[in-house]
Amino acid sequence: MRELSELLEIARSAVGIGDRLMTTAERGEVHEKGDRDFVTDLDVRVQKEIRAYLEGATPDIDFLGEEEGGGTLDESAEYVWVLDPIDGTSNFAHGLPLCACQLALVHRGEPVLGVIAAPFLGKRYHAAKGLGAFCDGEPIRVRDNTDLKRAIFSLGDFGIGSASAAKNELRFGILRSLADNVERVRMFGSAALDLAFVAEGRTDGCIVLGNKPWDTAPGVVLVREAGGTVIDRTGAAHTFGSAETVAGGAELVGLPDFRERTGLG
Numbered sequence: 330m331r332e333l334s335e336l337l338e339i340a341r342s343a344v345g346i347g348d349r350l351m352t353t354a355e356r357g358e359v360h361e362k363g364d365r366d367f368v369t370d371l372d373v374r375v376q377k378e379i380r381a382y383l384e385g386a387t388p389d390i391d392f393l394g395e396e397e398g399g400g401t402l403d404e405s406a407e408y409v410w411v412l413d414p415i416d417g418t419s420n421f422a423h424g425l426p427l428c429a430c431q432l433a434l435v436h437r438g439e440p441v442l443g444v445i446a447a448p449f450l451g452k453r454y455h456a457a458k459g460l461g462a463f464c465d466g467e468p469i470r471v472r473d474n475t476d477l478k479r480a481i482f483s484l485g486d487f488g489i490g491s492a493s494a495a496k497n498e499l500r501f502g503i504l505r506s507l508a509d510n511v512e513r514v515r516m517f518g519s520a521a522l523d524l525a526f527v528a529e530g531r532t533d534g535c536i537v538l539g540n541k542p543w544d545t546a547p548g549v550v551l552v553r554e555a556g557g558t559v560i561d562r563t564g565a566a567h568t569f570g571s572a573e574t575v576a577g578g579a580e581l582v583g584l585p586d587f588r589e590r591t592g593l594g
Contacts, residue, residue: 443547524548
């Protein structure tokens with residue numbers, strides 16, 4: 330297997346394809362995948378072009394994408410590229426700038442590198458295990474804050490699809506707790522940016538529920554390499570199988586009453 334630094338450069342080039350297409354290509358038609366769940370023609374095109382590039386550059390590494398699937402992701406898989414061609418498709422389809430192309434490399438269930446491009450914000454993030462986290466080439470760190478009352482948290486999208494009302498009861502509870510205990514609550518509509526903003530120190534933490542590996546794997550690497558902590562709702566270390574993603578500064582997330590005051594437990 331190649332060095333992680335070499336694979337990181339391949340990943341950055343791959344995400345560059347998505348970055349370019351998101352700003353220069355036609356969006357195309359918007360198609361409904363499920364209840365309030367949409368995909369554009371460009372989502373599919375970005376995935377196809379990035380997948381083709383990765384298959385040429387790393388034919389020995391499997392591939393899994395949000396659109397049109399691909400390989401499998403479990404602890405037995407040696408290496409798998411995991412792609413979300415456009416994270417925040419609803420934002421993108423409505424012309425909102427909070428969307429991103431993101432790619433991770435997962436090794437036996439653990440994300441080891443991640444790249445996120447937010448073309449309409451002019452931002453590119455990358456990180457690899459043991460190599461640090463960067464935005465536009467500059468090192469980034471999570472905020473050094475232990476006071477929830479001075480923290481800005483973002484909350485992931487509300488649930489859609491079957492039984493969405495029941496799913497959202499948990500979100501409403503978390504939202505109420507956050508409203509009572511943190512400085513401000515934000516909802517960006519992109520898990521990639523939820524995590525990137527934590528890593529960059531723009532926000533103090535984020536809580537994303539109902540996520541898939543392609544939603545969070547790149548950002549998990551970014552936050553960890555920026556000195557942060559990523560856990561699930563129970564407080565256990567985050568894995569590719571986690572149903573929730575909770576990220577923030579290590580000391581903030583490690584507060585004895587953190588889960589109680591944020592509505593997680």
